[in-house]
Amino acid sequence: MNQDLKALLVRLSPQLIALASILLLIFMMFPSFFNIGIQNGRLYGSLIDVLNRGAPVALIAIGMTLVIATKGIDLSVGAVIAITGAVAASSAVAGNSLAYTIVLALGTGLLCGLWNGALVALLGIQPIIATLVLMVAGRGIAQLITEGAILTFNDEGLIFFGSGSLAFLPMPVVIWVVFGLLVALVVRRTALGMLVEAIGINRRASMLSGVRTSVLLMAVYALSGLSAAIAGVIVAADIRGADANNAGLWLELDAILAVVVGGNSLLGGRFSILGSLIGAMIIQAVNTGILLSGFPPEFNLIIKAAIIVVILMIQSPRAATLLEFFRKAPESVKERT
C-alpha cells in the first residue's frame, strides 16, 4: 500500500509541483490567499473558493478522463450541462419534490450519455463527430425546455447543492470529491479501469480477447453524461436558475484541458482520475489568480493556450524519442568501453 502511494506520488509529481508553484506564485502576490476563516458554519477563503469554483470542471473531467482513456472525446458535456440544468430548473418550478427533480436531471444526463455511447459503440462513428451532434443540438433542446427564458427557482433543497455546506465545506466541493473518489475506487479496485485502458490502446484487440467493448464504451459515455448532469445541477443551483445559452459554455474544452494537464494522453490508454482532478484545480487556480491580480479575465485564454502548447511539447511522440535518444546515448557508450 505504501509503495502504491509512492508510485502514485511519483506519477502525479509534475501536476502537484505545477499546482504548488501556481499557488505559491499567487501567495507571493497576495499573502492573504491562504487565509481561511469560518463564517456561518462553513469555511471561507480564496483557497476554498478555488475548490468551489472548480467543481463543474472537476466533475466533467472525471467522466472525460475515462472517455479519453478509450481514445474518445465527449464534446457534448457543455450542452448536457445546459439541458440538465434546464430540466432541474423546470422541474423545480413545476413544484416537484427534490428527489424527483434530481433523479429526473441525472436520468436526462445518463440518457444523453447513452445516446453518445450508442453512436460511438454501436454505429462506430468517430467520437468527435458523434458527440458534435448533441453539442450542436443540445443548446437548442435546453432552450426548448426553458422556452427561451432564464428559468429561476426558489427551491431551497435544490439551491443547497449550489451554495449549501456540509461539514464546513461548500456542497459542490463535497460532491466532486466524493464522486471522484467513488469513480476512482470503482475503476481501480475492479478490472474495469484496466479494460477501459485496453479499449483505448487497441479496441479491436481487446474485443478479440473477450472484452465487451460496446457495453463498456456505452457505460463510459453514460458516466460522462452523468458527471455532466451533476455539474449541470450544481451550476443551475449556484445561480438559482437555468441559462440555456451560457450554462456550461466551453466547459468541455476546459475539461479536456484539465484531463490533458492531469497527464493523460489524448491518444487513449493509461489514465489517472486523480491527475485530472488536480488538473482541474490547476486551471481554476490560474483563473482565480488572474482575477485576483486584476488582469482582465480574457488573459486566461492566452495562458490556457500557452499551457496546451507546453503540454503538447512534452507529450509529443517526437519529443519522447528525442529524449530517449539523449538518455540512451551515454549508456550505449558505456557498454562499448
Place this chain on the structure above:
Amino acid sequence: MNSKYLPLIATSVIFVVAYALCTMQYPNMLSTRVVGNLLTDNAFLGIAAVGMTFVILSGGIDLSMGSVIAFTGVFLAVILQSTPIHPLFAFVLALAITTAFGALMGAIIHYLEMPPFIVTLAGMFLARGMAFVLSIDSIPVNHDFYGVLNGLYYRLPGGGRLTFIGGLMLLVFLAGIVIAHRTRFGTNVYALGGGTQTARLMGVPVARTTIQIYALSGFLAGLSGIVFSLYTSAGYALAAVGVELDAIAAVVIGGTLLTGGAGFVGGTLIGILIQGLIQTYITFDGTLSSWWTKILIGLLLFAFILMQKGILLLSGDKRKFT
C-alpha cells in the same frame, strides 16, 4: 452510379425539396431578394466552410476558425481606428497574420505529431485571447471604403441584390472547387485524407501539404473575418463564437466524409444554403423560435452521419475485392 456522389445528390435533393416546400407555404421565398440575402447573410460562414472542407478532406479539423474571424474583425477595427492606413492594406496585413497563424498550427500538427483537435484548440484560445488583448469593447468601423464595398452589388432580375460579399463567397467556392479537383495540391489533400502512411508511400510531400492545408484554412478564416467585418461594420472579440461548429456541420451536410479522403467543396455550399434556408424559414414563419435552427441542424447532421456510415458499409464489400 458511383456511390461517392450519393451524399452530394442526397444533399442537393434535400435542399431542392426543402426549398420547394418552403415556397409552397410562402411563395415570396422564391424571389431573388431572398436568394440574394441568403448569400449575403451566410457569406462569412461559407468562406470559412471552404477552408474547413479542405481541412476535413485531409482528415483533420480546425477549431480555431471562429476565434480567428473574431480576431481579424477586432484587428481591422483597431487598426482602422488608430492608424490612417487604407483598409486594403489592413486586409493584406490581416490575411498575412492569419495565414502565418494557420501555417504555424499545421507545422505543430505535423512536426510534433499531435492530433489537430488539440492543436487547433490551443489556436482557438490564443486567437480569441489576442482579440481580447487588442480590445475588449465592440469597435465600430466608419471608414468610407467600407461604405463603398458594401454599396457594390449586382442587381439580379426580380430586384434581388448579389452583394459584394455574397459574390466573394461564390468566387471563393469556385476557386475552392478548382483547387480541390484540378491542382496537384488538391490531389495531395485527398491522398492525405486517405491515410498519412499511404500518402507518404505514394510520394505526397506530407509536411508541406499539411502546412499548406492549415495555412489555407487560416487564410480563408482571415478572409471570412474581413467579410464579417464588412457585414457587421464592427469588430468585437466575442463575435463569431461557434462558427467552426456551423462550418463543420455544413461540410458534413455537404457530403464530405469526416474521416477524410472523400467529398466535394461544392457540397459544402449546399450545406451552407440548407442552414441558411432553415434560418430564413424561421424568419418567415415568425412564430418559431431561433433555437429550432440548432435542433434541425443537429438532426440533419445526425442523418448525414448515418447515411455516410451506410454508404461505407455498402461500398465496403466492393472495396475488398478490387
